[in-house]
Amino acid sequence: MTGHPINFAALHDVELSGLAATGDRKAFGELVRRHGATVRALLRRMGADPARADDLAQDAFIAAFERIGEFRGEGTFAAWVRKIAARLYLKKLPREKRLQSLEEMGEAEGDTGAEVRFAGRIDLDEALKNLGEGERLCVSLCYGAGLSHVEAADALKLPLGTVKSHVKRGLEKLRARLAQPERAAEERLGNG
Amino acid sequence: MAEVDFERRLERMFAEAPVTADETAFAARVEGRLNRGWAARRAMIWIAGVAGGAIGATQLLVSNLRPSLERLEIATPRELITLREAAGAAEWMTPLVGGETLWLMAALAAAAVGLALTRMIEEF
Numbered sequence A: 001m002t003g004h005p006i007n008f009a010a011l012h013d014v015e016l017s018g019l020a021a022t023g024d025r026k027a028f029g030e031l032v033r034r035h036g037a038t039v040r041a042l043l044r045r046m047g048a049d050p051a052r053a054d055d056l057a058q059d060a061f062i063a064a065f066e067r068i069g070e071f072r073g074e075g076t077f078a079a080w081v082r083k084i085a086a087r088l089y090l091k092k093l094p095r096e097k098r099l100q101s102l103e104e105m106g107e108a109e110g111d112t113g114a115e116v117r118f119a120g121r122i123d124l125d126e127a128l129k130n131l132g133e134g135e136r137l138c139v140s141l142c143y144g145a146g147l148s149h150v151e152a153a154d155a156l157k158l159p160l161g162t163v164k165s166h167v168k169r170g171l172e173k174l175r176a177r178l179a180q181p182e183r184a185a186e187e188r189l190g191n192g
Numbered sequence B: 001m002a003e004v005d006f007e008r009r010l011e012r013m014f015a016e017a018p019v020t021a022d023e024t025a026f027a028a029r030v031e032g033r034l035n036r037g038w039a040a041r042r043a044m045i046w047i048a049g050v051a052g053g054a055i056g057a058t059q060l061l062v063s064n065l066r067p068s069l070e071r072l073e074i075a076t077p078r079e080l081i082t083l084r085e086a087a088g089a090a091e092w093m094t095p096l097v098g099g100e101t102l103w104l105m106a107a108l109a110a111a112a113v114g115l116a117l118t119r120m121i122e123e124f
Helices: A013-021 A025-046 A050-066 A077-092 A095-103 A124-128 A133-144 A149-156 A160-191 B002-015 B023-074 B077-089 B091-096 B099-123
Strands: none
Touching: A013 A025, A013 A077, A025 A050, A025 A077, A025 A124, A025 A133, A025 B002, A025 B023, A050 A077, A050 B023, A077 A133, A077 A149, A124 A133, A124 A160, A124 B002, A133 A149, A133 A160, A133 B002, A149 A160, A160 B002, B023 B099
């Protein structure tokens, strides 16, 4: 009506989601551009292969657009969509595979301590490879999708205690893993 | 405290995303799906509106046909035969005249109004 194009890039997420709630798909597209990477990364970290992560992330954004009126701006938009994506992933994950994954208590394949690349920062993706699938899923749900332990247990249809122990073990492994580069850096500084 | 700090750090790491080259392409795919869904919705509303209009027009014609025939009693026998045959052909439509039809028409009319509104939103 005004003829002035809106500069979506200059708008805050809450403003964009407000526009999207009126049916503005271009405003929503800007939100997808901003947060698509974190949603896809979360799905990969939960165990989806890259192609499936892309498909699920698309589905999650479509679902978010249809439910955009539910987003009140109380948390961040990215956290809200990540939660939708995580729940969608669990919903589409075959139950057998889900249970099998969570029963697995063995170590996941990954770098051994000797193979740690001290020259560079070990990122979260690398660190997550050292977790069992159940641990990775629970940690990703609680710290990536922002679910509480109770919500994660409910989503996974598992006892709360099981989820808590997966999270506890996962955190211990991650803490140990992520501390290694820091220690190496400190040692390098000490030697220098 | 260290535990809480680590948890906050972990949340920040999850919120950080590795930079990928196809962010714009990914967003375009999502927008494309949204646009296709919107187009399909609009098409459905159009179809519902047209069907509603057709049913409404048919009912209007059929309901006016019988009184017209009665007024034509004075017409020639040949004309009457033709008109009565036409009325007989339309007999199948009469069961449609009822409460269900009215509700159906109302629903389709509402869908047509929805179409008009979506067009207005789209254009302004």
